[in-house]
Amino acid sequence: MDLWNLRPVTLPAELEGLRQEVRAFLDEELAAGRFSTHCDQWLGGWDAAFSRRLGERGWIGMAFPARYGGRAAGALARFVVTEELLAAGAPVAAHWIADRQSGPGLLRFGTEEQKQTYLPGIARGERFFAVGLSEPDTGSDLASVRTRATRVDAGWRISGTKVWTSGAHLAHTLVVLARTAPLADGDRHAGLGQFIIDLPHPAVHIRPIRLLTGEHHFNEVVLDDVLVADDRVLGEPGDGWHQVTSELAMERSGPERILSTFPLLAAAVPSLGPGGASALGGTVARLWALRQLSLAVAGRLEAGVAPAVEAAAVKDLGTRFESTVIDLVRTLVRVEPDPGATDEVTRMLAESVLHSPGFTLRGGTNEILRGVVARELGVR
Amino acid sequence: MNDIIEALESSVRAACAKHAAEATWNAPLWTALEEIGVTTLAVLEDRGGSGGDVATAVAVLETLGEHAAAVPVAETALLAGWLLATAGAPVPAGPLTAAVADRLELTPGADDVHVTGTVPRVPWARCAEHLVLLAGEQVLLLRRDEVAVREGRNLAGEPRDDVVLDTTLPTDRVLEAVPGLATGLGRRAALARSALIAGAARRALELSITYAGEREQFGRPIGRFQAVQQHLATMAGEVLLAKVAVEAAAVALDQGSGDEVAVAAAKTVASQAAGVVATLAHQIHGALGYTEEHPLRLSSTRLWAWRDEAGNEAAWSASLGGTVLAAGPDELWPLVTGGTR
Numbered sequence: 150m151d152l153w154n155l156r157p158v159t160l161p162a163e164l165e166g167l168r169q170e171v172r173a174f175l176d177e178e179l180a181a182g183r184f185s186t187h188c189d190q191w192l193g194g195w196d197a198a199f200s201r202r203l204g205e206r207g208w209i210g211m212a213f214p215a216r217y218g219g220r221a222a223g224a225l226a227r228f229v230v231t232e233e234l235l236a237a238g239a240p241v242a243a244h245w246i247a248d249r250q251s252g253p254g255l256l257r258f259g260t261e262e263q264k265q266t267y268l269p270g271i272a273r274g275e276r277f278f279a280v281g282l283s284e285p286d287t288g289s290d291l292a293s294v295r296t297r298a299t300r301v302d303a304g305w306r307i308s309g310t311k312v313w314t315s316g317a318h319l320a321h322t323l324v325v326l327a328r329t330a331p332l333a334d335g336d337r338h339a340g341l342g343q344f345i346i347d348l349p350h351p352a353v354h355i356r357p358i359r360l361l362t363g364e365h366h367f368n369e370v371v372l373d374d375v376l377v378a379d380d381r382v383l384g385e386p387g388d389g390w391h392q393v394t395s396e397l398a399m400e401r402s403g404p405e406r407i408l409s410t411f412p413l414l415a416a417a418v419p420s421l422g423p424g425g426a427s428a429l430g431g432t433v434a435r436l437w438a439l440r441q442l443s444l445a446v447a448g449r450l451e452a453g454v455a456p457a458v459e460a461a462a463v464k465d466l467g468t469r470f471e472s473t474v475i476d477l478v479r480t481l482v483r484v485e486p487d488p489g490a491t492d493e494v495t496r497m498l499a500e501s502v503l504h505s506p507g508f509t510l511r512g513g514t515n516e517i518l519r520g521v522v523a524r525e526l527g528v529r
Numbered sequence: 530m531n532d533i534i535e536a537l538e539s540s541v542r543a544a545c546a547k548h549a550a551e552a553t554w555n556a557p558l559w560t561a562l563e564e565i566g567v568t569t570l571a572v573l574e575d576r577g578g579s580g581g582d583v584a585t586a587v588a589v590l591e592t593l594g595e596h597a598a599a600v601p602v603a604e605t606a607l608l609a610g611w612l613l614a615t616a617g618a619p620v621p622a623g624p625l626t627a628a629v630a631d632r633l634e635l636t637p638g639a640d641d642v643h644v645t646g647t648v649p650r651v652p653w654a655r656c657a658e659h660l661v662l663l664a665g666e667q668v669l670l671l672r673r674d675e676v677a678v679r680e681g682r683n684l685a686g687e688p689r690d691d692v693v694l695d696t697t698l699p700t701d702r703v704l705e706a707v708p709g710l711a712t713g714l715g716r717r718a719a720l721a722r723s724a725l726i727a728g729a730a731r732r733a734l735e736l737s738i739t740y741a742g743e744r745e746q747f748g749r750p751i752g753r754f755q756a757v758q759q760h761l762a763t764m765a766g767e768v769l770l771a772k773v774a775v776e777a778a779a780v781a782l783d784q785g786s787g788d789e790v791a792v793a794a795a796k797t798v799a800s801q802a803a804g805v806v807a808t809l810a811h812q813i814h815g816a817l818g819y820t821e822e823h824p825l826r827l828s829s830t831r832l833w834a835w836r837d838e839a840g841n842e843a844a845w846s847a848s849l850g851g852t853v854l855a856a857g858p859d860e861l862w863p864l865v866t867g868g869t870r
């Protein structure tokens with residue numbers, strides 16, 4: 150079984166230099182008060198100016214070839230940069246989806262014109278993306294999407310409703326999954342396509358769906374007969390399932406599936422006391438091992454392999470770990486969490502608790518991920 | 530490097546399949562492994578070892594753990610062989626074992642040393658041709674016939690014998706230990722057990738997958754039930770995590786950097802995985818897996834034994850937690866990423 154060929158990765162020495170550069174930049178930003186540390190910042194930390202400063206340093210769209218504004222860096226270089234940003238609790242949400250999913254998707258499936266149009270802006274940290282997959286009646290069963298793409302002269306007319314669309318109210322571009330052909334009896338995965346829609350758009354109506362904290366993170370997006378020209382179809386119109394699932398493989402195994410609560414853990418260390426050594430050590434042990442696992446999967450990506458099953462395993466283990474950090478801090482520090490507190494631990498504990506339901510849902514629920522692993526084991 | 534490891538793994542796998550006898554001590558398998566050259570892996574060649582690194586030795590131990598192999602390769606290569614080589618002594622042929630012996634009494638004579646005392650639960654003592662004991666500042670090399678053995682066993686029936694000493698050793702078998710040897714030995718012992726656990730856990734998972742495909746209830750294989758599928762996926766996650774952690778810790782040990790954190794983390798997650806995997810494997814196997822006749826026992830009893838040997842998850846977590854607390858909050862992330870700030 151391929152799963153068991155996964156081997157640990159030793160980062161090449163030159164990436165240690167890159168890591169130190171990112172750390173120095175973050176120290177400088179923190180010292181200048183240009184950001185403050187929070188938990189789950191790849192979801193909640195939208196800061197366009199910060200993204201632009203990262204873009205200036207070449208730390209977004211790193212894998213793009215130079216002609217599209219990147220540096221043709223590999224998956225391991227991106228791993229180092231992103232894990233440093235996440236560990237520091239830096240505000241990376243604005244460019245996150247473009248850097249992780251939409252950019253690589255365009256690079257892989259897009260036309261030359263699409264790449265030239267979109268990739269340099271992504272790499273500069275100026276063009277942000279949202280992804281419209283989920284719908285009111287489509288969650289885990291993604292092939293059931295009802296949003297329709299109907300063939301018209303020189304393009305497609307899209308209508309339907311997307312929900313939970315992260316950042317759609319701020320993004321410059323939306324990528325939408327829609328049915329290009331009616332659900333056929335045999336192959337549920339055929340007849341799906343992805344469409345690129347620049348925002349704002351007169352036929353795209355975006356309304357907030359507030360998180361339980363009141364935060365405006367995701368949205369309902371109503372596509373009211375949106376006309377999309379042929380040159381804004383991503384890849385082949387029937388190839389959407391393949392595109393989406395290969396993006397998900399990349400989306401699932403990154404350090405963001407482990408580190409959403411890391412800033413809380415680091416901040417809590419001084420408050421744990423000697424009595425907390427064992428519980429702290431157990432948490433750090435798991436973190437160390439999970440990072441090695443995530444890094445090993447990045448090594449596979451670097452080698453050009455699509456490690457979908459390993460990625461599912463990382464995300465299942467990693468996202469469950471994120472919540473164990475909350476319980477460690479709760480039980481040892483014993484403060485009442487308060488999102489408005491000036492004390493960092495109290496505040497970040499509150500942020501972590503309130504964001505925790507999302508950890509094991511977004512990007513595919515843990516039950517679904519374990520199903521992916523079970524299929525690989527041959528029992529499904 | 531991976532090619533060498535994979536070639537060795539497949540030779541070891543073949544040897545295990547050929548000499549599959551279940552015994553307290555599998556002498557034919559030991560001979561086969563000696564011929565392959567894996568019994569003194571990671572011991573310097575000019576000390577009589579077969580060279581190679583800890584990462585390679587760990588890969589071999591994973592395979593041996595998978596096959597519940599009754600041979601002291603971990604003790605010979607990673608512990609006793611290493612102790613002797615580090616103390617500058619040649620490594621004798623044959624199976625060896627090693628232990629920390631901090632309650633021995635050493636009485637120096639004119640050109641010998643008299644040693645008395647007991648060393649508890651020494652792995653494989655009765656089968657070893659030589660025993661290497663770390664007694665404070667000294668490394669002692671003893672022949673099996675120079676000690677008495679009170680037989681003991683772990684949960685899997687592997688020898689864990691008390692060694693009773695009342696013997697006089699020539700000074701050339703009482704060697705000066707370099708500083709830090711006890712710490713190093715403790716890490717190597719933990720890493721070795723972790724590697725064996727990773728292998729045994731994988732076997733328990735494989736047995737469970739097979740059984741879930743064969744056993745039918747309610748008119749279908751039990752593997753069709755989502756509850757069983759979720760158990761299997763949970764096991765696979767734990768096995769994968771332990772495997773990658775163990776192999777990464779071996780690399781850290783080879784590089785001599787970050788191994789304090791790496792080994793503590795690896796033994797912690799391996800011991801945790803042992804518990805989860807053994808529990809779920811037995812749950813999936815029903816009553817049949819709870820019998821002497823069924824091979825699951827060979828893996829699960831080892832998982833239960835090995836998780837507590839060389840320090841369990843609580844011990845290594847406490848040690849790692851102490852390291853993190855001493856380093857302070859700003860050093861946590863550099864410790865996790867293995868470098869320094």
Ligand SMILES: Cc1cc2nc3c(=O)[nH]c(=O)nc-3n(C[C@H](O)[C@H](O)[C@H](O)COP(=O)(O)OP(=O)(O)OC[C@H]3O[C@@H](n4cnc5c(N)ncnc54)[C@H](O)[C@@H]3O)c2cc1C
Nearest residue numbers: 280281282283288289313314315507510511512513514516
């Ligand atoms: C913070 C956040 C941000 C998000 N951002 C986006 C975004 O930008 N774009 C986007 O398209 N979507 C987004 N999503 C949606 C996300 O992809 C879905 O939440 C996810 O796919 C699950 O769908 P659902 O919420 O409808 O749950 P459902 O699929 O209805 O599942 C509900 C429960 O049933 C379980 N379940 C369902 N099917 C099975 C099965 N076959 N076997 C076992 N259990 C099952 C699930 O595991 C879960 O526990 C976001 C979600 C969150 C929480």
